[in-house]
Amino acid sequence: MPLIALTGGIASGKSTIAARLAEHGAVVVDADRIVRDVQAPGSPVLDRIAAEFGEDVIRADGELDRAALGARVFGDAEALGRLNAIVHPAVKAESQRRFAAARDADPAAVVVYDVPLLVEARVDDPWDLIVVADAPAAEREERLVRERGLDRAEARKRIASQVSDEKRREIADVVIDTAGSLDDTLRQTDGLWRRLSAGETA
Known part of the structure; x- marks a missing residue:
């Protein structure tokens, strides 16, 4: 049973990746729900x-x-x-x-732990693979304003309160670039699923 950690900053597209993996058959455990x-x-x-x-x-x-x-x-x-x-x-x-x-x-289940605070709290757990949803801070700021109705100052404050994108990328085994289109994010996620289905976690 591969145990996958999925993390990313606010508005990085992490939930989109988790939902797609669930469609493929992964068991998604949501850290926010557990909290x-x-x-x-x-x-x-x-x-x-x-x-x-x-x-x-x-x-x-x-x-x-x-x-x-x-x-x-x-x-x-x-x-x-x-x-x-x-x-x-x-x-x-x-x-x-x-x-x-x-x-x-x-x-044989593929278990995906959807966890925002991986770097801060769980990075040393025995994950088979760490996947990072990655988009530039400027793009994530736009999403927070456009999709969640935050004002720009609040959006910047929330992004700044989290660990840096660089620190997330440092611990990543797989980076999914979510700065492009939704189809592009899903294409990368589908590729990850094919890899997991083939038993590839290294």
Whole structure:
């Protein structure tokens, strides 16, 4: 069972690649989904977040107030580190559980972990292949403005808050250039799938 890490910066086209691989038959495990699941109301992770950052980061319905928490940690490396120390171990444990479940269901499955913070948190895990969705920061800025309605300053701030494109490329086994057309991105992804289907991960 090949275990593939798929990463990329905000608006890099990573989700498009993940969806295409899923169409081909890959089991896609979404790190963002796991983060939401481990922070569900009543969870130990949410209780620890509230204890660390204050009950006001919990909404009246018991859900995490992501905006309030974001305001508390954004731009504060020390606070972000404390948050990550709570969340990352729980996400890692749950992702490992889902990888194992996929392997038990189909030992030949190709499992793709769609993970934005690979460089920051999971780069040393035993991946068979690391795939990076790559597009210039200027192009990603345009996508955030055009497709997500962000103003330009906010788009730049979000891109700047992430690890650099250079650091992602340094750890990549495969780079999918998403700066071109959608068809071009899908063509590269289809090529990756053919490689994975042939058992090629080196």
